[in-house]
Amino acid sequence: MEDLQSHQDERGVPLDEVGVSGLRYPIRVWDQARERQATVATFEMSVALPQEFKGTHMSRFIEVLEARRGEISLGTLPQLVEELATRLSAPSARVLVKFPYFLERAAPVSGAVALMDYECAFEGRVVTGELGKVADFTLEVTVPVTSLCPCSKAISDYGAHNQRSALSMRVQSVDLSPASMIWIEELVALAERSASAPVYPLLKRADERHVTMQAYDNPVFVEDMVRNVAVQLKEDPRVAWFEVRADNHESIHNHAAFARTSWRREPSG
């Protein structure tokens, strides 16, 4: 049968990305305690297509993924990306894996335990350019938190509006070595101490009292949460680059307030 995709293309247009998206697959992710967690991911996988080729072979993306049957971790994603580039004879490849990740959380007073979900993503890329091959890896974690408005607290005789916020961090390490690895668990903790209070899966009445007062004692603007996270990430020598975004699902408005910043470590001389 004819292999149309391998035909020559004359239009002179290289494609940055060709691939598949919206592909759901079960995966297993290693957590910080070196145990494996089963979850369900949505994949976007692509390669660059040089201008002389008419098309890519989409089925190979699935084959590469299926061959690993979902063993995906911060450690193994770079290999998967590499394999994709090789298998599809492509100069560049990219894999984005989004998944909910669960952590056991204990309520602050009662100690009642349940699981809470955090939306995470791994993104791996390999790019072959003039200076050879470059790989990078980005970890993204979105942490739901409580934020209480400092302005509302300061100007009101009592009370203060507060809401659920989403604090998203995208982080790249200085290198791909195990020593430079940043864990989901670390970013969750960092986000929670940058907000008014954590959000929990299960709170008994004594816990609810605790988080209500904790939030009132720690008011933060959406700008503050982003800055609190940024200051801590800059101080971490493992971090080479980050982007932080906070979204407040305002309790007094029908829209959200947000703030965003990004930073790259200066190359040391």
Place this chain on the structure above:
Amino acid sequence: MEDLQSHQDERGVPLDEVGVSGLRYPIRVWDQARERQATVATFEMSVALPQEFKGTHMSRFIEVLEARRGEISLGTLPQLVEELATRLSAPSARVLVKFPYFLERAAPVSGAVALMDYECAFEGRVVTGELGKVADFTLEVTVPVTSLCPCSKAISDYGAHNQRSALSMRVQSVDLSPASMIWIEELVALAERSASAPVYPLLKRADERHVTMQAYDNPVFVEDMVRNVAVQLKEDPRVAWFEVRADNHESIHNHAAFARTSWRREPSG
């Protein structure tokens, strides 16, 4: 050309609904002040298909809608549904129109004015049964409000968690006469006085102080909001049936809390 849809079907399976969904069309809606508001709707339109027909003619749904070029109101939707049933020779027809609706809102202290969006829907049905033809019309309005937790307030030394809630009401009138018509504006007002405080598009500092304390002074559980709405709807003689649902986007959890109830007026003897 062959008209396959008009062929005979032998499987003996009547279909409750056949039609189109996810169809976006600009519409104009009459408001309570008898002025027209331009907005964008998403339509779901269907007819019942008796067991002897192989298919319906989907293009006629669009033709019926296009013929009116988006003049849709509480008053004219019943005619559109009627027309659909006639045009498609169907015993029953249904039209669901979802759209955002905008109201000018003034902030409570500064009086600063801006527009706020409310998600609304009109649903019209006509059904031909053993007792002849029956038509009904349902108005749905979802109102964003603030809710402040009574438990959190009662058990804490200071503060109280609060959040944006969505209060949805679906209402049918006792008949389709103008005197029995219930307006979007009325349901918005009813929802807002059933919650801890309204939500506004634009608040200056003096307004923020006002709504912060208003919410603290009026704590409500998700159950309370539904009941507050229900009590008022029962007392309104125009109301024949309603369903009310409240969803709290909890500021202390990563899930929502909800409550729901429905009611039908007893036929008077």
Place this chain on the structure above:
Amino acid sequence: MEDLQSHQDERGVPLDEVGVSGLRYPIRVWDQARERQATVATFEMSVALPQEFKGTHMSRFIEVLEARRGEISLGTLPQLVEELATRLSAPSARVLVKFPYFLERAAPVSGAVALMDYECAFEGRVVTGELGKVADFTLEVTVPVTSLCPCSKAISDYGAHNQRSALSMRVQSVDLSPASMIWIEELVALAERSASAPVYPLLKRADERHVTMQAYDNPVFVEDMVRNVAVQLKEDPRVAWFEVRADNHESIHNHAAFARTSWRREPSG
């Protein structure tokens, strides 16, 4: 600390449902081969609230779920619902669990194997009424399939428009005994033979040729798919009730076409 939720309510409004929604939790589901599959579910859990109680205790929903740590199956969901009703002293309870479910699928010619996702739901209810306690259980499976338009094929000299369709089945068995249990795998197979062709996770060129011609040889309207499924479900003595809906993501329009029917087995005399 004060337990406000247990206070008396005077408004005279019973609530059909009070509970939590949008709660994500990892679960393990038993498949037809009696093996367990790990996936991630979204829960909606509720109880009825009699008119005399002010509120329910939301944290108990999470406790009941956490106690089972995600062991959810067609067999165990009824127990979970029962436990919820008992734990919250409620006359009725409902649990809706939505999750993606994965099956290994082999391509029709090459035999190439990969996993494909099907969106599923279990819904369990227990209701205490005048005649005592009644429980029901509903299985929902949505199967992506290919549909090719019979009209387009019949009236064109060559070609025929086709598209991905979603075929959703909600089924209740005649009783909750193991012999009456209907499996996800059965509904997937039933949906696929009711469409123009199945949809696969991985197709090589020989497979693509096969499914292209298979679809052209089996054209179906959206109405046909619903009827094909309905005919087969009626013939299955385990089935007491079903609702079937098909949605065609039309390749020639920017909206969808859909059809829907429902059926209940007559009580045998």
Place this chain on the structure above:
Amino acid sequence: MEDLQSHQDERGVPLDEVGVSGLRYPIRVWDQARERQATVATFEMSVALPQEFKGTHMSRFIEVLEARRGEISLGTLPQLVEELATRLSAPSARVLVKFPYFLERAAPVSGAVALMDYECAFEGRVVTGELGKVADFTLEVTVPVTSLCPCSKAISDYGAHNQRSALSMRVQSVDLSPASMIWIEELVALAERSASAPVYPLLKRADERHVTMQAYDNPVFVEDMVRNVAVQLKEDPRVAWFEVRADNHESIHNHAAFARTSWRREPSG
């Protein structure tokens, strides 16, 4: 009342963006024929926040928008962005406006007319940097089209799988003068002639026959659609930069295939 937002911040973290998102507002857009179309937009509006300020004044975003009551066009958006920067004393500002836009489309044979929706966005930015103030404006249009797979056609004895695709174009002009303005209507036409066939709101049987054969006669891979658009945009002297992405909602898979490329005109010497 205290103005906390104007306080000094000591953390040394400038924010790239602070603002509001998910804000719905009715707007009026000028079309190519110089007539105004009413639609509903979702806004994201932000300014940069220098490191020395604690917060921005969120209510001013709404005031700036409300003052114009929704008069938004390719011509006036740059002024709105400018006004935002001035009003909030910010070095940079950005406004993203997403909205459905409707065009009257006539079916290819019957001439039957109806409205079709296209998802569009305007994005305006002003950035004050070392070289002074720079403004840019991006137009985004997503056009639903039909794509028919060339491989499937070539290897099958009859038929060919096809599907709805979304062809998204983001375009910046060489300058903001009226002569360089690119219209939504132009990008819709360009996308449609780059695909297998257009998608229509209303097709009678003769039209359905026409588009079925048109698609079969013009098979395109997802890669081809992106390249067809790219070739034409490069030849247009008004275009300074573009990004094109195509997504095929595969009729034979449960995932999508996509391709993407971007290009910037070399500064002429």
